[in-house]
Amino acid sequence: MDLLAFAKGPALQVAAYIFVAGTIWRIVGIVLLKEKVDYSEPRKSAGLMAALKVIYTRSFTASPFKRATLYPKMLAYVQHLGLFAVIFLFVPHIMFFKGFLGFDWPGLPNNIIYLLGVASVVASIALLVRRLTSPVLKLISNFDDYFSWFVTVLPLVTGLMIPVRMGLRYEDILAVHVLSVVLLMIWFPFGKLGHAFLVFVTRGTTGMVFERRGAKT
Amino acid sequence: MTTPQETTAPAFPFHGNVRPLLNEVMHALDRLLETDVPTTIDLASLPFGPGELEHLEATLGAGELSAKLDALGTSRIRETAFPGVWWLEHRNAHDEVVGRYLEITRTPEILSSQDADIVAGRARLGDQFE
Amino acid sequence: MKKRPTVGEILQAKGVSRRGFLKYCATTASILALPPAMIPRIAEAIENARRPSVIWLSFQECTGCTESLTRSASPTVEGLIFDAISLDYHHTLQAAAGDQAEAARHAAMEENDGQYLVLVDGSIPLGNPGFSTIAGISNVDMLKETVAGAAAVVAIGSCAAFGGIPGADPNPTGAVSVMDLVTDKPVINVPGCPPIPMVMTAVLTQFLTFGQLPELDKHGRPLAFYGQTIHDRCYRRPFYEQGKFAETFDDEGARAGWCLYKLGCKGPTTYNACATAKWNSGTSFPIEAGHPCLGCSEPNFWDGGGFYEPLSTGRFDSGAKLAGAAGIGVALGVAAAAAGRSKQAKFTKEG
Numbered sequence: 001m002d003l004l005a006f007a008k009g010p011a012l013q014v015a016a017y018i019f020v021a022g023t024i025w026r027i028v029g030i031v032l033l034k035e036k037v038d039y040s041e042p043r044k045s046a047g048l049m050a051a052l053k054v055i056y057t058r059s060f061t062a063s064p065f066k067r068a069t070l071y072p073k074m075l076a077y078v079q080h081l082g083l084f085a086v087i088f089l090f091v092p093h094i095m096f097f098k099g100f101l102g103f104d105w106p107g108l109p110n111n112i113i114y115l116l117g118v119a120s121v122v123a124s125i126a127l128l129v130r131r132l133t134s135p136v137l138k139l140i141s142n143f144d145d146y147f148s149w150f151v152t153v154l155p156l157v158t159g160l161m162i163p164v165r166m167g168l169r170y171e172d173i174l175a176v177h178v179l180s181v182v183l184l185m186i187w188f189p190f191g192k193l194g195h196a197f198l199v200f201v202t203r204g205t206t207g208m209v210f211e212r213r214g215a216k217t
Numbered sequence: 218m219t220t221p222q223e224t225t226a227p228a229f230p231f232h233g234n235v236r237p238l239l240n241e242v243m244h245a246l247d248r249l250l251e252t253d254v255p256t257t258i259d260l261a262s263l264p265f266g267p268g269e270l271e272h273l274e275a276t277l278g279a280g281e282l283s284a285k286l287d288a289l290g291t292s293r294i295r296e297t298a299f300p301g302v303w304w305l306e307h308r309n310a311h312d313e314v315v316g317r318y319l320e321i322t323r324t325p326e327i328l329s330s331q332d333a334d335i336v337a338g339r340a341r342l343g344d345q346f347e
Numbered sequence: 348m349k350k351r352p353t354v355g356e357i358l359q360a361k362g363v364s365r366r367g368f369l370k371y372c373a374t375t376a377s378i379l380a381l382p383p384a385m386i387p388r389i390a391e392a393i394e395n396a397r398r399p400s401v402i403w404l405s406f407q408e409c410t411g412c413t414e415s416l417t418r419s420a421s422p423t424v425e426g427l428i429f430d431a432i433s434l435d436y437h438h439t440l441q442a443a444a445g446d447q448a449e450a451a452r453h454a455a456m457e458e459n460d461g462q463y464l465v466l467v468d469g470s471i472p473l474g475n476p477g478f479s480t481i482a483g484i485s486n487v488d489m490l491k492e493t494v495a496g497a498a499a500v501v502a503i504g505s506c507a508a509f510g511g512i513p514g515a516d517p518n519p520t521g522a523v524s525v526m527d528l529v530t531d532k533p534v535i536n537v538p539g540c541p542p543i544p545m546v547m548t549a550v551l552t553q554f555l556t557f558g559q560l561p562e563l564d565k566h567g568r569p570l571a572f573y574g575q576t577i578h579d580r581c582y583r584r585p586f587y588e589q590g591k592f593a594e595t596f597d598d599e600g601a602r603a604g605w606c607l608y609k610l611g612c613k614g615p616t617t618y619n620a621c622a623t624a625k626w627n628s629g630t631s632f633p634i635e636a637g638h639p640c641l642g643c644s645e646p647n648f649w650d651g652g653g654f655y656e657p658l659s660t661g662r663f664d665s666g667a668k669l670a671g672a673a674g675i676g677v678a679l680g681v682a683a684a685a686a687g688r689s690k691q692a693k694f695t696k697e698g
Contacts, residue, residue, distance in 0.1 A: 002646075034692075
């Protein structure tokens with residue numbers, strides 16, 4: 001079995017199992033925890049709408065902090081939106097999803113995807129530099145932060161190497177790219193990358209708690 | 218022969234091969250004028266899309282001079298509408314195309330009488346006198 | 348050993364003029380994918396090349412490779428090549444059969460010991476030698492015997508090169524490729540199902556012209572023809588980059604000649620000359636005719652994912668196993684929550 005067949009076959013399968021099991025483990029493990037009882041009087045009824053509201057509003061910085069956080073905020077949005085576009089709007093990836101979802105959706109032209117991918121990589125590097133040079137961030141960053149950064153950027157870089165090629169064979173770079181995605185999928189549920197699905201849980205919970213207490217959200 | 222459906226195929230076949238090729242021909246003509254060095258472009262190695270080769274041929278057109286070679290099948294050697302740019306098409310005895318070239322030169326080599334043939338012909342002519 | 352005539356002498360004897368010979372050399376350069384500047388060298392090499400002996404062995408094959416090669420009847424350039432070489436044995440094309448044919452093979456082998464080329468099409472069954480025999484001799488025995496005094500072996504077609512369709516899952520005959528069995532002689536693979544005729548003759552021409560074998564890639568294929576992917580030379584590549592894909596056969600995109608990636612084209616991982624050399628003397632090739640590339644010159648292409656499944660489709664197991672993984676996740680989650688809850692209870696009590 002050559003490297004590409006291994007990457008697309010057994011490696012991807014194992015990654016899928018770990019990804020599914022790990023993600024469900026983490027979500028179930030959190031959701032089933034006992035809610036802390038709030039003994040204060042509820043000011044307002046807090047339901048799903050409160051949760052959704054905060055999921056949305058937390059996407060924007062509160063005004064006192066806007067100026068100070070503008071630079072990292074911009075970088076983070078470029079990084080995230082670029083990643084989203086590359087993963088979900090690149091036709092070969094859409095075909096990958098179609099393989100197990102059964103449906104597809106329109107994509108963007110390849111050259112635009114390459115551009116967005118490069119933008120995401122550049123933003124990622126800028127964010128890493130910031131993490132390494134900011135005195136606060138340097139202090140509080142741990143292996144999880146750096147490794148999560150690495151497994152997210154690696155598929156972007158290896159993916160961009162496919163059109164660029166640099167003298168390597170297509171099937172070899174493709175295999176490395178798929179393996180880098182396998183690595184991402186395996187790490188995804190366990191470290192800080194889990195914020196991808198947990199951010200909605202945390203923001204939603206905060207929203208409900210605050211709404212119940214009548215805080216401005 | 219592949220013929221795109223008339224109703225839905227694009228009227229102007231564009232797969233990006235003709236323009237760069239014409240650019241290469243222009244540079245080859247410059248080289249010919251400056252340094253007297255000819256250039257041969259093998260059209261068989263290029264990934265033409267349907268209709269592009271015909272478009273190239275039509276663009277280059279036909280000039281004053283055209284020659285027909287009968288050796289191992291027919292070959293057509295034709296100066297295009299651009300002097301110095303020759304279109305060579307080699308066919309085998311079954312009229313299948315086996316080679317297509319653009320030669321940017323004053324005279325394609327194959328038009329010249331070859332030494333070996335001249336020698337053989339001279340010997341034949343000498344025999345006729347005996 | 349009999350002194351064989353040079354190709355130059357053969358052509359002269361046929362009454363081919365020098366001009367005709369130049370035309371022959373020019374088209375040979377084209378076939379060998381060599382730049383036109385090499386034509387004088389080719390002329391010199393061909394003139395002085397001795398006519399090699401070629402023995403062709405057909406094993407577990409569909410005869411498509413021989414069919415592909417003989418589409419161009421003589422005296423075309425390809426036909427001339429077969430005049431220029433001495434095809435001493437080809438049990439599909441030759442009239443003789445049985446003992447006399449085998450005697451001819453042995454005579455050719457002895458006469459040209461160490462210098463003849465062996466061409467093989469078809470895979471070799473190891474499961475039971477009886478699966479494929481010629482004149483009562485098993486394929487594996489005939490191969491070993493014939494290759495012993497050969498200069499080189501050329502595996503023609505995907506069956507000989509990689510095992511091909513007989514070698515595909517579940518491989519009932521135990522089919523193997525030539526290179527699995529021949530390890531002490533140079534083996535050149537010319538895969539394809541079938542290979543492009545021009546590529547087959549080009550490999551022979553290379554041997555004829557330069558007396559040496561071409562540069563090979565990691566699968567033993569001549570780099571001149573298998574050095575680029577179909578994707579990298581495909582005329583529909585601009586559509587791939589622009590995001591214009593045919594969704595189904597015969598839809599608007601398909602009629603406009605858009606990229607066939609979504610219909611399962613294996614062009615990106617397939618190395619062959621189809622996109623430039625094309626088929627039927629440069630008429631067209633599968634993608635141009637509207638069908639996605641099957642990847643027929645790659646090892647195990649029959650088992651490499653469905654022909655109509657896009658290249659980026661993952662090869663996943665059944666959904667049942669994934670559901671199982673989900674179940675494990677739930678179980679672990681419940682266990683984790685239980686552990687968490689007991690900790691929470693402890694803190695609440697203490698606090």
